[in-house]
Amino acid sequence: xxxxxxxxxxLSMQEGKNYTIYCNYSTTSDRLYWYRQDPGKxxxxxxxxxxxxxxKQEGRLxxxxxxxxxxxxxxxxxxxxxxxxxxxxxxxxxxDYKLSFGAGTTVTVRA
Amino acid sequence: ETGVTQSPTHLIKTRGQQVTLxxxxxxxxxxxxxxxxxxxxxxxxxxxxxxxxxxxxxNFPPRFSGLQFPNYSSELNVNALELDDSALYLCASSVQGAxxxxxxxxxxxxxxx
Numbered sequence: 001x002x003x004x005x006x007x008x009x010x011l012s013m014q015e016g017k018n019y020t021i022y023c024n025y026s027t028t029s030d031r032l033y034w035y036r037q038d039p040g041k042x043x044x045x046x047x048x049x050x051x052x053x054x055x056k057q058e059g060r061l062x063x064x065x066x067x068x069x070x071x072x073x074x075x076x077x078x079x080x081x082x083x084x085x086x087x088x089x090x091x092x093x094x095x096d097y098k099l100s101f102g103a104g105t106t107v108t109v110r111a
Numbered sequence: 112e113t114g115v116t117q118s119p120t121h122l123i124k125t126r127g128q129q130v131t132l133x134x135x136x137x138x139x140x141x142x143x144x145x146x147x148x149x150x151x152x153x154x155x156x157x158x159x160x161x162x163x164x165x166x167x168x169x170n171f172p173p174r175f176s177g178l179q180f181p182n183y184s185s186e187l188n189v190n191a192l193e194l195d196d197s198a199l200y201l202c203a204s205s206v207q208g209a210x211x212x213x214x215x216x217x218x219x220x221x222x223x224x
Contacts, residue, residue, distance in 0.1 A: 004153075031210045042201060042218045043154070048211040088153055092210070097167050098144065099213075101153030 002027050004091050006102035013079040013109045021105045023072040023089035032065050032072045033090045033099065043088065046074075079109045114138055115204050115216035123222045129190045132219045134202035136183040140214075142166070142207045143185040145177060148199040148218075160185055161207050189221075197223045 003026040013019050023032070031050055035043040047056045049065035049072060056063050060083065062075045072089055086106045090099040114137035124130050136143055142161045146154035156169035160179035174190040183204070189196055199220050205213035 033213075035215075040220075042199075043215040045214060050211065090153075097142075097159050098156035098169060099146075099154075100156070103153050 002029060002091055002093060002100040004089060004100050004102040006087075006089055006105050009103060009105060011105055011107045013076070013083070013107060015080060015109055015111050016078050019076045019079060019107075021074040021076075021087055021089075021107075023074070023091075023102055025070050025072075025091040025100070027070075027093065028067075029070070029091040029093050030067070031092045032063075033092075034061075034063050034072070034074055035088045035090065037086045037088060037104070039086075046087075076107075081109045081111070083107060084109045115140075115202065115214050117200075117202055117216040117219050119219060120217070121220045121222075123224065124192050125224050126192055126194060128192050128223075129188065130192060130221060132187045132189075132200050132202075132221070134185045134187070134204070134216055136185070136204035137214055140204035140206055140212065141183050142205045143179055143183065144203045144205070144213075145185070145187050146201045146203065146215075147171075147196075148201060149195075150198070154201055157187065192223045194223050197221060 034046040047063040052067040054065045086104045090101040116135045144159040145157040148154040158168040159166045163179045178186045199218045203215045
């Protein structure tokens with residue numbers, strides 16, 4: 001069974017500084033997703049990473065995937081208050097249809 | 112916003128009751144997956160429907176059941192509700208074989224008293 005671990009679970013960021021969230025998964029996966037969730041809301045898709053070495057960037061967020069290390073990272077550049085939310089990574093393998101989610105990283109950006 | 116819709120938005124039930132949650136897929140999507148998200152946790156896969164048949168199931172008991180209709184919309188039914196069933200229920204629609212097309216609906220918040 002595919003297991004996904006995120007760390008840290010809680011991250012207090014200072015505005016303007018850079019931070020990284022890590023996502024490790026236990027078995028072979030060829031799909032890695034990052035989602036954002038605001039309190040009481042649904043999941044907003046941020047990135048889908050489909051191959052080793054894939055890197056995607058949108059604004060202050062950049063995600064990468066290393067399938068050999070079974071690791072994905074979400075890098076936040078120059079944090080701003082609007083980025084306060086819970087971030088989830090999820091993985092799936094090619095012969096499996098379900099997403100296995102991590103526990104989430106709750107991000108709070110302070111001035 | 113995605114084109115995935117869910118109803119109702121909120122629901123309150125008592126233990127032992129039955130509930131039906133509904134999901135309408137985004138246009139062009141033929142696959143629906145259901146997830147349960149308990150407070151403070153990541154979503155857990157319940158099951159997926161494709162071509163009106165269950166296409167895989169997570170670790171949920173048989174009292175969780177579903178349907179998919181010819182227009183690709185879907186229902187999640189939960190019988191004999193328990194307190195632990197209180198959660199946000201999310202559906203996600205996608206195109207089978209196209210993993211980057213999956214989008215989640217707004218969710219249904221179920222409270223079991």
